[in-house]
Amino acid sequence: MKLLAVTSCPTGIAHTYMAAEALQKAAKEMGVSIKVQTVGSIGVENEITNDDIREAHAVIIAADTKVDKSKFQELPMIEASVQDAIKDAKNLIERAMKLEKKDFVDKVYELKQEQKKKRKGAYQHLMTGVSYMIPFVVAGGILIALSFAFGIEAFKNQGTLPAALMQIGGGSAFALMVPILSGYIAYSIADRPGLVPGMVGGLLASQIGAGFLGGIIAGFLAGYIILFLKNSIKLPKTLEGLMPVLILPLLSSLIVGLVMIYIIGKPAAALNSSLSNWLQNLQQGSAIILGLILGLMMAFDMGGPINKAAYTFAVGTLGTGEPSAVMAAVMAAGMTPPLGIALATFIARNKFTKEEREAGKAAFFLGISFITEGAIPFAAADPLRIIPSIMIGSAVTGALSMLFKVTLAVPHGGIFVLPIPNAVSRLGLYTLAIIIGTVVTAILVTTLKQKRE
Template identity: 55%
Template sequence: MKITELLKKDTIIIDLKSKSKPEVINELVNKLNTAGRLNDKEEYKKAILKREEQFSTGIGDGIAIPHAKTAAVKIPALAFGRSKAGIDYDSLDGNNAHIFFMIAASEGAHNDHLDTLSRLSSMLMNEEFRKKLMDAKTAEDILTLIDKEEQSYLAAQEVENEEIKEEVKEEKGLVLAVTACPTGIAHTYMAADALKNKAKEMGVGIKVETCGSTGVKNRLKDEDIAKASAIIVAADKQVEMARFEGKKVIQVPVVQGIKKSEELINRAVKGDAPVYHHSGNSDKDSTDKGGRTGFYKHLMSGVSNMLPFVVGGGILIAICFMFGIKAFDPNDPSFNPVAKLLMDIGGGNAFFLMIPVLAGFIGMSIADRPGFAPAMVGGLIAANNGAGFLGGLIAGFLGGYVVVMLKKAFDKLPQSVEGIKPVLLYPLFGILITGAIMFLLVVNPVKAINLGLQNWLSSMGTANKVLLGLVLGGMMAVDMGGPINKAAFTFGIAMISAGNYYPHAAIMAGGMVPPLGIAIATTIFRNRFTKQERESGITNYIMGASFITEGAIPFAAADPGRVIPSAIVGSAVAGALTMAFNVTLPAPHGGLFVIFITNHPWLYLLAILIGSVVTALMLGILKKPVEAEDRAKLVLETK
């Protein structure tokens, strides 16, 4: 299939009217919809925006390729847009995007459609082709240009495929690579082409395997893996890793395969990479992209999968409390059947599942799917027997490592029983051993620890409570969604499940302050921030109000020395004030939307506001005004 069978005159916009990223997405989505390519415009747009949340599809060099694969697409199609002036699209190189291809792939798209779309992504790596697209006068010129470039690309691919059949020329050694992105449409193939082109330029032999929507192509052979100097894995989804056991492997996000191809190839040629050791648990390395390993990686797997239950169930509980704190109880005078329904759904089921789900996904992170059932059963035992959140954590790690032990023990069994291991042996012995240890050794001691901690917190004097609030609030701003933040949040959830609602009030206040404080600072101290930062500041009002601390991360990354201390101080103040005001919060999530179920809503709001203002004032004092050029722009904007 040719690219021009997907891109037609009625989906081409020669001169975009858009001035911003949201506007250009809307304009291209509307173009596809008007041309009759979509079933549901809003659902398709949601899919596009969800893809952008993973990382921007503004890949640099003036190109953006927003794309989505969804049932909202009626007919697989392409939309083209061009902006001579350029649009700020959060591109990887920081430059404006001029050329836009919006890819609409249907959920059941045929392989030939997906191959065509991946071909376009590769063609856009050609600088001369991009220049011609910028110079084209009409939609007909665009289509003609794409047809010619596609013919040249296919001819070059035939030559390359013939070369691949022969032994790769190894002037400077052989490098292997695997590329993969979540949708498998654009970045997978762009990274592959960037690596191949750069390797050819450098005189380095390379073979690249792509894991795209149409499956694995150019699969690496065992003999190539054996003699490779190193393997580059540029991927944002799971790929087969066990085959790289004992080899030097460089693991990076797929975008680095596009933008840092020369650096990666140089590292591979020099052997500048850690030796990979497969854990046997999954096809992922035990080290994630951020360099975190072991305990934290497994814990975060459990926490991230638990959060939907916490958020959904917690907010339903909060809404229930709006009818009255005891309105769900049929024996209470304030009883309301709607409140009972909400509590049954949110508290009796969704919120109840959080500990088993936490444990199950910790176990799965450690031992892959066989670890899920034993760990989840262990988590259920903890939830039903008073061991609470701490018991759930122990169950998750216990279930996972019990299965790891079983895998080693059963490894000596005959090959004929390999098929029954995951469906019979692992679940049977895993659940039995995990359950027995939980009942006999874990539940009672952990239950005693929980009661002791609860009694200690209840007996705290005001000064000690304020200090605890200070620490918990500050922790929420240290790494804004990282391990310290999650440790504080996890502690708050544990206290809610134990019936102590003071700590989580401080934790939620501390988590709301960084984005709110930054938002206030960008509004009051405008000359301290760039235009883009001031626009992002508006979004932070919403993120802060929704208890999404991560809204502050871009600001912290850009200026950590000033932003992080300001956020920590403001969050610590807010946390301390909630304890001083004796605020309790029975809902684990919801931000401003659950403030009025606290015992002192106005005092709680005051604590958050004071903490946010403290952060904003510190930023105003610590941050320097933007450069003179930006100040001049600011003057023009305000006129």
């Protein structure tokens, strides 16, 4: 029996490949042939061909973003999240093996409806938009940081390299951030017809000062307006070709644009401005509490919905192109869990298996790269001891980062962006916050875990 699978997570970095590896490992143990296509940050890898589909019994879609399932319409299908694949790949494979092609239509429909209720909806649409937005924010943020390397105000001298870097990073990549977010939220809801009104609404949100929050509203508005228009407008077959190229983009862009300008724009702009002012005027105690809460969120589910909510909030604070204290706290808190576990496997070797000690080495490199998911295998194996430990360590790091008033100009990259001059303020104190949180995590893990025979 041959199975197929597709894995994809919002950032396309860690969960995508961990889910693929879990499915491959489980299939090997069960004696089942499986081919896994990954849809990650670098695109499609190990792509499934038509020959694979003809030979396959069923397909497993383990994804938290929108995946093109049209080519699998002849196969029985299991839909799940990447977390399901990581935690219980065997169960997914067993369910896929039990499916019969003659029951395809009914079973796939039931599974789709069940999954839509449980795992899709607003969160998936938002994460689809975020996943497409992140490369623009990362590229733009690093280019802005490189511009700052010549001096915080060097970009003001027109015609210079710092000015060019700021124009590319801040004036172009960052300018596309909100339209891309809005466009792909709408795309997740309504497929390709949602792109035009979504991006138009996102651009308007940027222009009227509604920013990141306005872009999210515009994306959802555009997606659901497209669905409404598609269901409401019925044309003769001879004119159906006008729907995707003229009627839908024109009417949806008009409606979204007018709603953003006259109804949603001003309240969203006021809310965005209030949030920015609140962050700028945080008192010391409030800032520390915010850092602590963000740290807890980053470690709680290590790449899941709560982690992504904290990260998305932090990315939104970079929208002005200015370095952000919130972004600094979130990245530091996200690095701490895998780094703390890696340190624990080194200082308390007798409390970890040989396989776990080897995984600790990988967790170290994931941690310094700001990939919190490196802690997942350890948390899955011993959640009652690991999860509280990493949450406390990350909370300490987030609170210290805010206490030290560190700011960060880039949304990703871990230690590899820290050497860029002016990318992070107070580099020594920032490093100290990460080290302290790492040590706290390691101490808690080694204290709570029992010796292994």
